[in-house]
Amino acid sequence: MLQDMLQSRRKKLEASLNEGETVIIFAAEPINYPAYFLQESNFFYFTGLDTPNAVLFQIKYKDKLESMLFIERGIPEREVWDGKKTTVAEATRESGIEKVYYLDEFYDKISSWLVLTRKCWINLGNRQLLSSPNRAQMFVSAMREKNPQILYDDTSELLRKFRAVKDKWEIEQIRQAIAVTREGILTIFSQARARMMEFELEAILNYEVYRRGLRHFGFKAIIASGINAAILHYIENNSKINAGDLVLLDVGARCNNYSADITRTFPVSGKFNGRQEKIYSAVLSVQKAVIAMIKPGVSLIDLNKRTEELITKELLDLKLIDDEKDFRKYYMHSVSHHLGLDTHDIGARDSVLEKGNVITVEPGIYVPEERIGIRIEDDILVTARGCEVLSASIPKEIEDLEKLCGIQGGRK
Numbered sequence: 001m002l003q004d005m006l007q008s009r010r011k012k013l014e015a016s017l018n019e020g021e022t023v024i025i026f027a028a029e030p031i032n033y034p035a036y037f038l039q040e041s042n043f044f045y046f047t048g049l050d051t052p053n054a055v056l057f058q059i060k061y062k063d064k065l066e067s068m069l070f071i072e073r074g075i076p077e078r079e080v081w082d083g084k085k086t087t088v089a090e091a092t093r094e095s096g097i098e099k100v101y102y103l104d105e106f107y108d109k110i111s112s113w114l115v116l117t118r119k120c121w122i123n124l125g126n127r128q129l130l131s132s133p134n135r136a137q138m139f140v141s142a143m144r145e146k147n148p149q150i151l152y153d154d155t156s157e158l159l160r161k162f163r164a165v166k167d168k169w170e171i172e173q174i175r176q177a178i179a180v181t182r183e184g185i186l187t188i189f190s191q192a193r194a195r196m197m198e199f200e201l202e203a204i205l206n207y208e209v210y211r212r213g214l215r216h217f218g219f220k221a222i223i224a225s226g227i228n229a230a231i232l233h234y235i236e237n238n239s240k241i242n243a244g245d246l247v248l249l250d251v252g253a254r255c256n257n258y259s260a261d262i263t264r265t266f267p268v269s270g271k272f273n274g275r276q277e278k279i280y281s282a283v284l285s286v287q288k289a290v291i292a293m294i295k296p297g298v299s300l301i302d303l304n305k306r307t308e309e310l311i312t313k314e315l316l317d318l319k320l321i322d323d324e325k326d327f328r329k330y331y332m333h334s335v336s337h338h339l340g341l342d343t344h345d346i347g348a349r350d351s352v353l354e355k356g357n358v359i360t361v362e363p364g365i366y367v368p369e370e371r372i373g374i375r376i377e378d379d380i381l382v383t384a385r386g387c388e389v390l391s392a393s394i395p396k397e398i399e400d401l402e403k404l405c406g407i408q409g410g411r412k
């Protein structure tokens with residue numbers, strides 16, 4: 001099924017390119033070898049391959065997309081140490097690309113095509129002032145002299161509209177990532193106790209995800225208890241959880257490079273106190289109201305505006321602010337982003353929703369002076385007439401959380 005999808009993605013690319021336009025995508029380099037390799041998202045999108053250091057070259061010529069894939073040549077003496085490289089046969093079979101060559105043939109094979117190229121889309125990425133250039137940037141510098149007629153642009157501009165609409169296979173991967181993340185969250189709900197360290201909950205999450213066959217996460221888990229939950233990007237996860245604290249989990253396993261992104265906030269002792277319950281209910285009702293708005297034609301800007309209005313009203317009711325203008329003091333971020341190969345997936349911040357988009361909805365209220373930070377985040381698929389909450393089976397109602405979480409009094 002992935003092979004069919006890869007084929008149809010390349011067909012769509014073929015239809016959208018002008019004659020003589022070229023797309024060059026460099027795969028990721030194995031920087032943290034051997035600990036962790038994460039493929040470059042655009043490369044994965046068109047090849048389905050986790051092969052490091054490869055290059056995908058595509059050009060539209062005579063109305064047809066020519067695709068060529070370049071991979072590292074396996075050297076037997078090295079493979080004794082590093083393991084086998086992807087072979088030409090494997091790369092062809094998995095990607096469906098027939099023309100697979102070795103990297104040392106790259107310039108020979110592409111030079112005659114580059115003469116025909118006016119415009120080249122390439123994954124340049126960002127150039128940091130002091131860092132060394134990446135392979136795409138080095139390639140462009142080298143080609144400027146040989147083929148000065150070529151105009152270069154970053155692939156993200158071109159591929160935004162492709163990747164924002166998920167195909168069936170992609171939605172399946174996100175569902176699977178969510179299903180596995182759910183198991184981790186439910187186990188944390190049942191095993192978390194006061195006086196545990198936050199990183200113990202991270203260990204539970206890791207174990208539950210690993211043992212279901214997923215090895216990676218979309219991002220470093222945020223496991224934040226009490227006042228730490230009011231620090232938006234708290235990733236230290238190294239505090240002791242106090243009895244009575246709320247614990248915020250912002251977590252997401254990755255399945256075939258597609259990420260889940262879920263936030264739940266729960267009472268470690270198994271019961272919300274009055275104030276926690278009030279603030280939690282406020283966040284939950286805002287979240288539900290915003291999710292109810294989602295359908296094709298609504299923009300992320302609409303969702304943000306509505307969230308701000310609703311949160312402002314809640315903050316006034318909670319007596320946290322007296323002046324509407326002050327809502328930013330307790331709600332500092334935006335409510336939604338696209339989700340996919342990247343946790344913050346490409347897809348413009350002002351994009352108008354269409355069928356097949358997958359986005360998050362994640363309002364929060366953060367009150368450090370009361371040691372409370374609450375965020376609730378679900379992953380949502382935009383459907384023809386509305387939406388489907390992909391993470392709907394992960395509990396977030398107060399009575400469900402109180403049933404599932406903790407035993408009062410802490411660990412024996």
Ligand SMILES: [Mn+2]
Binds near residue numbers: 261337360362377
């Ligand atoms: Mn998110």
